[in-house]
Amino acid sequence: MIKKIIATLGISSAAVLCMAMPAAAHTQAAPDCQWGTSYGTIVTTAPVKAEADGSRVGTVEICRDSAYKYWGFVIYTSPMTASQYAQVHLGRYRDDVWESEITCDSPGGNKMVGPGQTRCWTPKFTGLSARYTFRAASFKYSSHTGDLLALGQTIEDR
Known part of the structure; x- marks a missing residue:
């Protein structure tokens, strides 16, 4: 028994x-570093804050995969309303000089954060050389007025 x-x-x-x-x-x-159906490693993050009161409304991230390809990712705490959208911009620097920039709307990204959505990611940038660093920023706008509603930006990092 x-x-x-x-x-x-x-x-x-x-x-x-x-x-x-x-x-x-x-x-x-x-929640972090999504790209398609997979997830990467967080390199650096920054809060996305509302312009009106400074409250945190999301997180912008620089992410990396095992092949040292980097992308920008944002996740908002609430879905966009019918009159809001957001975007991530990922800048690549070579030897601390700006080289190029991509967004979620660039080929290979999943398009901007639209109504009812909370996240987007950019295409991947190669970052294998130690000469590359990256900076990600997310902007949330009103589609009716064009006003900036929220902003967040990471430090330049690798």
């Missing part, structure tokens, strides 16, 4: 552990 109880408890505990671990890992990974 005791062996049966111990065996039942062992199986139940193992089942609980197996179910809890993947859910926790998925929850932690999902």
Whole structure:
């Protein structure tokens, strides 16, 4: 009888552990550094703050994959309304001199953050050379007035 109880408890505990671990890992990974259906490593982040009151409304990130390709990513805390949109700009610098810039609307990105959405990512830039650094910025606008509603920018980093 005791062996049966111990065996039942062992199986139940193992089942609980197996179910809890993947859910926790998925929850932690999902919000950051998405690119398509995969996720990368955070290089640096910065808050996106509302122009009106300075409250945090999102996070802009520079992300990297295992091949040292970099992209910009933003996630807002609330979906855009019908009259809002947001964008990420990722600038690449070579030897601290601005070289080029891409956005979520560039080929390979997933388009700007539109109504009902919370995130977007840029295409990937190569960053294998130590001569490259990056800066990401996100801007949230009113589509009716053109007013800037929120802004966040990372430091130049690699």
